[in-house]
Amino acid sequence: MLKTPLNEFHRQHGGRMVNFAGWEMPVVFTGILEEHQYTRQHWTMFDVSHMGRVEFRGPGAAALLQKLVTRNVDKLAVGQCGYSHICREDGGILDDLIVSRYDDYFLVVCNASNREKLLGWFDRQRAGFDVQIKDRTFETAMVALQGPDTFDALAKLLPISLEGLKRYHFRCGTVMGVEASIARSGYTGEEGVEITMPANLAMMAVNVLFERAEQMGRPLKPAGLGARDTLRLEAAMPLYGHELTEDWDPITAGQTWCVDLTKNFIGQPALKRIAEEGPKRQIVGFEVSGPRIARQGYPVLAEGRPVGFVTSGVQAPSVQKNIAMGMVDAAHAAPGTTVEIDLRGTKTEAKIVPLPFYKRPAKK
Structure with a gap:
């Protein structure tokens, strides 16, 4: 298995290590619920060094990315990043990624499980x-600091000012002697940043x-x-x-x-056709009755007939509800629609609800 530059840090802090997309990663330290709540209430650090980081340089870099991704990268200013998808000709999603525009190059951050597939693509x-493409994954480390304490704490800890940094923008500078870029982004629904730095200095910087x-x-966990x-x-x-x-x-x-x-x-003609005709299926949110979690692949039923399937499910600590997401036929996708989910032979009622399930509280 591959190891991130912070592998030893995780072991020192009691991380339980698992194989995730070919990387040895911590699935839990003190407990999923505790880590979840501490992120919502304070701030935590996630090692996201396993994610791919690929550099595009040269006069043709912007034009190639325009061909590859769904977002208009010409509209990205230097210091701005944008969430995007990369698709096949038929619109199928090869990956979702972040494209960041630096002074003289672009950086694409992709999912660990898709990095090698995308490099080939x-x-x-x-x-x-006229473009040079370089995989920088193993030369760099990346951590996500997430939670409501993040910006107040970093204002006192970092020499780089984050004042006025907009969401999906980034700044570069020296942090504790380490050249780094700091982006206002994340994957938790909370305020936070994602910091990219040289791999050989990551352990020192994090400690x-x-x-x-x-x-x-302001303890960081x-x-x-x-x-x-x-x-x-x-x-x-x-x-x-x-x-x-x-x-x-x-679109689906x-x-x-x-x-x-x-x-x-690539994929624009197919997506344009789907947008004009309307998607036949849609990703939706469910509130599920009872305590049993709706797992990926469980059938969704309407009047006893299959109309979709679950993609993810969990007992949600912050909203105190049993929630799930899933794909259903468009005719059954409206919020308020009642369906059933087949939990391994037990049919359980679920209601389709608007997304997201959780929004962070507005700042007072």
Whole structure:
């Protein structure tokens, strides 16, 4: 298995390690519920170094990315990042990713499970473009600091000012002697940042950050993949392999907002047709009756007939409800619709509800 630069840190802090997309990653430290709540109430650190980081340089970099991704990258200013999808010709989703525009290059952050697939896809699509593509995954580390304490704490801990930093924008500078970029982004539904730094300095930087946070009276705690999943699901953020796959398109997945149909890109004709005709299926949210969790793949029924399936489910700590997301036929996708979910032979009532399930409280 591959290891992130923070593997030893996780072991020192009691992380229970598992194989995730070929990487040895911490699924939990002290407990999923505790880590979930601490993120919602204070701040935690997630190691996201396993995610792919691929650099596009050269005169043709922007043009190639315009061809590859659903978002209009020409509209990204330097210091701005944008969530996007990358699709096959038929609109099937190869991955969801973040594209960031630096002074003289672009950085694409993709899912760990899709990195090698995408590197091959990039190579096949680059003909005719003056571009250099470099996989920087193993040269860098990436951590997500998430929770309502993040910005107040970092204002006292970092020499880089985050004042006025807008969501999905980033700044570069030196943090504790380490060259880093800090983006206002995340995957929890909370305020937070994602910091990218050189791999060989990550362990030192993280240890110093934890020590100084403790000394300041704003303890930072590590969190694992388990809490990351419950947090993202409450916020209705899609997970590749669950709400996003090659089997359907961004519009069906409810991600039309990251698709610019006015530009040409791979899959645009197919997506334009789906948008004009309306998707036949949709990703929706469920509130599920009873305590049993609706797992991925469980059938969704209407009047005893299959109309869809569950993509993700969890007992949601922040909203105190049994929630799930899933794909259903468009005729059954309206909020308020009552369906049943087949929980391994037991049919349980569920109601389709608007997404997200959780929104962070407004600042007072």
